[in-house]
Amino acid sequence: MSLGRNFILRAATLKPVQAIVRKSFLFRPVVKRFIAGDTLEEALKASEELLQRGIRITLDYLGENTHSEAEALAAKATYLTMLSEIAKLESVQEFSRRTKSYPTGKLTSAVIEPLNISIKLTQCGLDQGTDFAEQNYRDVLTEAMKSSNFVRIDMEASEYTQPTMDMIERVRMDNPNTGTVLQSYLYRNDGDVATVIQWQARTRLVKGAYLEPEAVAYKDKSKVDEAYVRQAKLLLLDGNYPAIATQDEKIINELKKFVSERSIDKSGFEFQMLYGIRRDLQESLVREGFNVRVYVPFGDAWYPYFTRRLAERPANVMFIAKAMLKG
Ligand code: FDA
Numbered sequence: 001m002s003l004g005r006n007f008i009l010r011a012a013t014l015k016p017v018q019a020i021v022r023k024s025f026l027f028r029p030v031v032k033r034f035i036a037g038d039t040l041e042e043a044l045k046a047s048e049e050l051l052q053r054g055i056r057i058t059l060d061y062l063g064e065n066t067h068s069e070a071e072a073l074a075a076k077a078t079y080l081t082m083l084s085e086i087a088k089l090e091s092v093q094e095f096s097r098r099t100k101s102y103p104t105g106k107l108t109s110a111v112i113e114p115l116n117i118s119i120k121l122t123q124c125g126l127d128q129g130t131d132f133a134e135q136n137y138r139d140v141l142t143e144a145m146k147s148s149n150f151v152r153i154d155m156e157a158s159e160y161t162q163p164t165m166d167m168i169e170r171v172r173m174d175n176p177n178t179g180t181v182l183q184s185y186l187y188r189n190d191g192d193v194a195t196v197i198q199w200q201a202r203t204r205l206v207k208g209a210y211l212e213p214e215a216v217a218y219k220d221k222s223k224v225d226e227a228y229v230r231q232a233k234l235l236l237l238d239g240n241y242p243a244i245a246t247q248d249e250k251i252i253n254e255l256k257k258f259v260s261e262r263s264i265d266k267s268g269f270e271f272q273m274l275y276g277i278r279r280d281l282q283e284s285l286v287r288e289g290f291n292v293r294v295y296v297p298f299g300d301a302w303y304p305y306f307t308r309r310l311a312e313r314p315a316n317v318m319f320i321a322k323a324m325l326k327g
Contacts, residue, residue, distance in 0.1 A: 072125030183208030
């Protein structure tokens with residue numbers, strides 16, 4: 001989108017840059033701002049604090065593109081532990097009682113879970129094989145069903161868009177407790193929004209965070225924003241409990257106006273934001289009676305996630321660069 005964003009995403013792939021970012025203590029406070037901790041325990045602690053503030057959570061175990069089946073199986077084991085630990089949390093039960101988490105929206109009467117998880121198909125082993133990744137994904141869904149929980153597939157770089165859509169199409173038939181993410185920067189996204197509406201699959205709409213070629217994605221930020229608003233409105237009207245995932249206050253205000261004009265029930269959708277970003281906005285939306293969910297990442301494989309966050313706001317990098325020059 002912006003030159004700064006592309007530059008940072010490209011620079012982040014260079015080995016010397018990786019070494020500096022991973023090791024320099026100057027990055028630590030910024031890493032801490034975006035990542036809830038290295039362990040599940042730390043992530044659950046951060047989640048409980050959010051629940052107390054009336055905010056739902058989706059937990060993300062950081063990591064993508066496994067290099068062997070063993071790595072993917074280890075990631076699956078962590079997903080299973082996350083689900084079983086969530087099921088034990090008293091604060092989750094308490095949140096459900098307090099908020100009466102039942103949407104009255106036209107399409108679903110399912111419980112909207114206070115603490116669900118987001119996973120990546122490349123972490124389930126998609127690069128090792130579609131069937132292998134599908135089995136791992138299905139195993140995670142089976143565990144989630146035991147506690148009526150929900151598992152969302154994050155959307156990754158565009159080479160995975162169609163494989164992800166194909167996987168969701170197959171798996172959702174016998175697993176209603178899953179859904180995915182769609183990215184407005186992709187030219188194909190109007191079609192994908194129509195598809196998930198037809199499937200009535202729960203979908204999170206984002207602008208898109210990866211470095212994509214001009215052949216597949218808008219480079220111009222205003223075009224991405226325009227597509228985002230158009231697609232969010234369709235999901236709000238006809239989607240199944242859509243997640244409007246953005247920190248863009250202007251867009252949020254426009255969608256709040258739309259929802260009010262169309263008398264769309266606040267309980268039929270949720271706003272989502274990333275951990276560490278616009279906490280003020282998260283809280284004001286909760287006060288206004290909107291459902292808000294925060295994406296809480298944890299784990300030591302934070303580098304790719306972290307650099308995508310830096311790229312979204314080049315001012316973050318400038319701040320660190322100045323500190324490095326001074327120090
Ligand atoms: P935009 O980037 O235009 O930012 C709008 C404003 O938000 C900025 O002006 C600033 O105030 C604030 N802001 C945004 N990012 C910031 C940052 N890093 N630091 C400080 N302030 C910041 N992407 C993807 O490709 N696949 C996925 O599965 C997901 N999943 C996902 C889940 C959730 C819950 C969210 C909120 C986002 C994602 N994303 C994602 C990321 C998404 O694609 C996008 O890159 C970011 O949300 C940033 O875009 P905004 O919509 O916030 O707008």
